[in-house]
Amino acid sequence: MLVVGELINGSRKAISQAITQRDAQTIRKVAREQYQAGAQLLDVNAGTSPDQEIDDLLWLLDVILGELDVPLCIDSPNVYAMEAGLDRAGDRAVMVNSITAQKSRLESFLPLIEAHQSQVVALCMDEGGVPQQAQERYEIAARLVKKLASRGIAPEKIFLDPIVCPVSVDYHAAQVARETLRLIKKHLPQAKTICGLSNISFGLPSRRLLNHNFLSLMLAEGLDAAIIDPTDDALMANLTATQTLMGRDEHCLGYITAHREGKLT
Amino acid sequence: MLVVGELINGSRKAISQAITQRDAQTIRKVAREQYQAGAQLLDVNAGTSPDQEIDDLLWLLDVILGELDVPLCIDSPNVYAMEAGLDRAGDRAVMVNSITAQKSRLESFLPLIEAHQSQVVALCMDEGGVPQQAQERYEIAARLVKKLASRGIAPEKIFLDPIVCPVSVDYHAAQVARETLRLIKKHLPQAKTICGLSNISFGLPSRRLLNHNFLSLMLAEGLDAAIIDPTDDALMANLTATQTLMGRDEHCLGYITAHREGKLT
Numbered sequence: 001m002l003v004v005g006e007l008i009n010g011s012r013k014a015i016s017q018a019i020t021q022r023d024a025q026t027i028r029k030v031a032r033e034q035y036q037a038g039a040q041l042l043d044v045n046a047g048t049s050p051d052q053e054i055d056d057l058l059w060l061l062d063v064i065l066g067e068l069d070v071p072l073c074i075d076s077p078n079v080y081a082m083e084a085g086l087d088r089a090g091d092r093a094v095m096v097n098s099i100t101a102q103k104s105r106l107e108s109f110l111p112l113i114e115a116h117q118s119q120v121v122a123l124c125m126d127e128g129g130v131p132q133q134a135q136e137r138y139e140i141a142a143r144l145v146k147k148l149a150s151r152g153i154a155p156e157k158i159f160l161d162p163i164v165c166p167v168s169v170d171y172h173a174a175q176v177a178r179e180t181l182r183l184i185k186k187h188l189p190q191a192k193t194i195c196g197l198s199n200i201s202f203g204l205p206s207r208r209l210l211n212h213n214f215l216s217l218m219l220a221e222g223l224d225a226a227i228i229d230p231t232d233d234a235l236m237a238n239l240t241a242t243q244t245l246m247g248r249d250e251h252c253l254g255y256i257t258a259h260r261e262g263k264l265t
Numbered sequence: 266m267l268v269v270g271e272l273i274n275g276s277r278k279a280i281s282q283a284i285t286q287r288d289a290q291t292i293r294k295v296a297r298e299q300y301q302a303g304a305q306l307l308d309v310n311a312g313t314s315p316d317q318e319i320d321d322l323l324w325l326l327d328v329i330l331g332e333l334d335v336p337l338c339i340d341s342p343n344v345y346a347m348e349a350g351l352d353r354a355g356d357r358a359v360m361v362n363s364i365t366a367q368k369s370r371l372e373s374f375l376p377l378i379e380a381h382q383s384q385v386v387a388l389c390m391d392e393g394g395v396p397q398q399a400q401e402r403y404e405i406a407a408r409l410v411k412k413l414a415s416r417g418i419a420p421e422k423i424f425l426d427p428i429v430c431p432v433s434v435d436y437h438a439a440q441v442a443r444e445t446l447r448l449i450k451k452h453l454p455q456a457k458t459i460c461g462l463s464n465i466s467f468g469l470p471s472r473r474l475l476n477h478n479f480l481s482l483m484l485a486e487g488l489d490a491a492i493i494d495p496t497d498d499a500l501m502a503n504l505t506a507t508q509t510l511m512g513r514d515e516h517c518l519g520y521i522t523a524h525r526e527g528k529l530t
Contacts, residue, residue: 174510
């Protein structure tokens with residue numbers, strides 16, 4: 001499974017502060033820690049202050065590109081920030097996070113994705129927001145894949161996000177996400193899937209316990225990528241264990257190696 | 266999900282010793298701890314020394330019956346021990362653990378199950394041993410349900426065990442168990458399912474990590490009962506979290522209550 005490191009995000013206080021103070025050392029440290037912990041891609045989100053986002057994003061990209069040779073996932077709903085970020089990062093920006101089926105956002109992002117031939121995170125929501133039912137979310141996913149195909153984007157480059165809502169708000173939310181994933185896997189087998197975890201436990205205590213178990217359940221449905229905190233050792237240990245249980249770890253060599261490296265405690 | 270406490274088992278050193286020494290206090294303590302930790306049924310296995318098993322089992326049953334008002338699952342492949350145990354425990358022995366499709370064992374157990382109208386754990390294996398493929402295991406399950414039906418045993422009383430082999434021996438073993446469970450759920454929806462966990466991690470390090478994640482995966486496939494150690498707090502916390510993620514915990518009240526009771530740490 002593809003691990004996308006989530007920690008460089010302007011909505012996190014430490015990162016927001018580092019951005020404001022142009023504290024490159026903190027950003028470098030967080031980037032390197034995620035990479036060393038097993039992130040294969042780093043998400044980069046500069047926060048959402050409209051007049052600052054482009055400058056902040058470009059600064060973040062320069063700092064990370066100067067530190068590490070790791071592919072990046074540029075995370076912004078702002079098409080101008082995305083364009084500036086893709087131009088600055090060049091070949092290193094391999095993923096656009098994210099589009100939805102909202103017409104204006106979709107139409108503005110499509111030329112960028114086409115020009116850069118990047119991978120893209122596509123959220124199962126449209127003008128009506130996030131549907132409550134899995135079937136409707138899947139139908140949005142199918143529309144997105146079709147629309148992207150019309151611009152020459154292969155399904156293998158599309159990471160469909162079933163959208164994770166908090167179980168504290170709707171106690172069927174995890175089931176709806178799983179069912180959406182199942183429908184995507186069945187009917188759009190060439191497309192990839194991705195999701196974040198932490199929203200599932202919003203508003204509840206012992207959040208990590210829910211997040212960890214939710215990752216196992218989504219992996220079991222065939223989730224291809226997750227935007228997670230790779231420095232959460234227990235989460236990564238669960239990921240290793242679940243991969244082994246999914247029959248993806250020949251002769252359990254990955255599990256045994258992780259144990260020897262002290263990663264399973 | 267039905268939690269069957271696994272700890273009173275003669276293959277465990279502490280229990281074997283307590284049986285040999287007729288140390289009732291240890292047995293009472295282990296019984297009570299499992300019950301207080303959330304076991305709804307206690308498995309009772311007296312070990313396998315042929316000339317001692319009946320005496321040992323009856324002693325164990327007397328000790329537990331005198332201590333707790335909890336339903337029991339009598340665990341023996343020996344039909345004479347099973348008969349003696351069922352007679353001694355009366356209404357309190359609600360489950361027979363176990364039968365297989367091996368003809369001689371099946372034929373000898375059927376009259377007992379019929380007479381006591383007990384629930385029964387039925388393992389997906391026959392004269393040929395445990396099939397490697399899920400489809401063949403499922404076919405054995407279907408044969409067992411049919412055979413038991415012919416003796417008036419309703420499918421709701423049958424707990425089919427897909428059989429858990431170690432991933433260290435066959436790294437697809439967990440997938441085969443999951444696939445068997447899925448086939449049973451699809452084609453024999455009235456029957457119940459059960460399994461033990463710990464065999465999955467036999468021969469590997471960090472066994473609890475695999476056991477815990479395996480429980481989540483099996484629950485996600487609809488497992489109805491598990492023979493587990495209910496005093497393993499982390500395992501029980503995972504169980505609570507997974508039930509919540511399965512949409513079985515209205516408004517997450519079970520989760521929040523477990524947190525307040527300090528059971529999720």
